Amino acid sequence: MKSVRFTKMEGLGNDFVVVDATRTPFTLSAADIRRLADRRLGVGCDQVLVVEPAEGNADFRYRIFNADGGEVEQCGNGARCFVVFVREHGLTDRGEIRVETAGGVIVPRLEDDGQVSVDMGVPRFAPSDLPFIGGTGAPLEPLDIDGRIVEISALSMGNPHAVQIVDDIAAAPVATQGPSIERHPRFPSRVNAGYMQIVDRANIRLRVFERGAGETLACGTGACAAVVAGRRLGLLDERVNVKTRGGDLAIRWAGEGGPVFMKGPARTVFEGEWRVG
Numbered sequence: 001m002k003s004v005r006f007t008k009m010e011g012l013g014n015d016f017v018v019v020d021a022t023r024t025p026f027t028l029s030a031a032d033i034r035r036l037a038d039r040r041l042g043v044g045c046d047q048v049l050v051v052e053p054a055e056g057n058a059d060f061r062y063r064i065f066n067a068d069g070g071e072v073e074q075c076g077n078g079a080r081c082f083v084v085f086v087r088e089h090g091l092t093d094r095g096e097i098r099v100e101t102a103g104g105v106i107v108p109r110l111e112d113d114g115q116v117s118v119d120m121g122v123p124r125f126a127p128s129d130l131p132f133i134g135g136t137g138a139p140l141e142p143l144d145i146d147g148r149i150v151e152i153s154a155l156s157m158g159n160p161h162a163v164q165i166v167d168d169i170a171a172a173p174v175a176t177q178g179p180s181i182e183r184h185p186r187f188p189s190r191v192n193a194g195y196m197q198i199v200d201r202a203n204i205r206l207r208v209f210e211r212g213a214g215e216t217l218a219c220g221t222g223a224c225a226a227v228v229a230g231r232r233l234g235l236l237d238e239r240v241n242v243k244t245r246g247g248d249l250a251i252r253w254a255g256e257g258g259p260v261f262m263k264g265p266a267r268t269v270f271e272g273e274w275r276v277g
Contacts, residue, residue, distance in 0.1 A: 011077035013217030013246030030069030066212030073103030074158035076220015080116035103158025153229030161225035178209025217246030
């Protein structure tokens with residue numbers, strides 16, 4: 001029976017199964033990934049992360065599979081775990097690495113305080129980059145959800161996000177409305193649905209219904225997207241603390257045309273071997 005060596009990692013409670021495929025190709029099917037991610041019948045995780053040799057001018061290639069088996073472009077909390085993984089497993093001795101993803105190149109750095117900072121790249125607002133059918137690229141866009149119009153900020157952080165502002169994060173309709181936004185026909189590749197409560201210009205609270213995973217304890221790209229959305233609306237400063245259910249992330253965005261920087265924790269939980277099938 002085939003088996004897979006893995007490392008279980010987490011960043012603010014967003015949890016991952018990480019597989020080293022730098023020497024042996026990654027061959028798990030979508031059905032295998034769903035079983036691996038199952039919290040009762042498998043190891044359990046929000047996403048499966050795969051470390052592969054780079055194809056271009058980078059140190060590694062980074063692939064991300066959601067718990068439903070679908071491959072996606074980007075994962076911010078996973079990016080922080082990625083750099084900790086390659087350091088702990090002796091795949092590099094560099095503190096800063098360049099990593100290819102399906103959403104573009106990112107640059108994570110292991111800091112002296114043990115946290116990880118990541119250059120997440122420049123946010124994109126063109127509707128074709130998400131994609132978002134009928135979008136305009138404006139800071140706010142109307143979206144019809146079951147006959148009710150909500151206003152969202154649609155943008156890409158290498159993966160698609162639809163962020164809306166709520167008065168009370170605890171009462172936000174994440175579980176009820178989130179699935180409708182995720183699979184809305186105007187987002188043909190689906191979308192991450194974010195709910196942001198603005199505490200003040202330097203602090204927000206955030207919950208995210210993630211595409212293919214449901215609500216998670218934290219979403220790194222969702223935190224970046226929320227700060228970008230708030231900045232475009234003139235509601236937030238350059239440096240913002242994002243409080244998620246799993247903990248805090250520090251996000252910095254100078255503004256249009258510049259990259260978004262994220263800083264937060266990442267750690268290894270355990271290692272093991274999973275029998276496929």
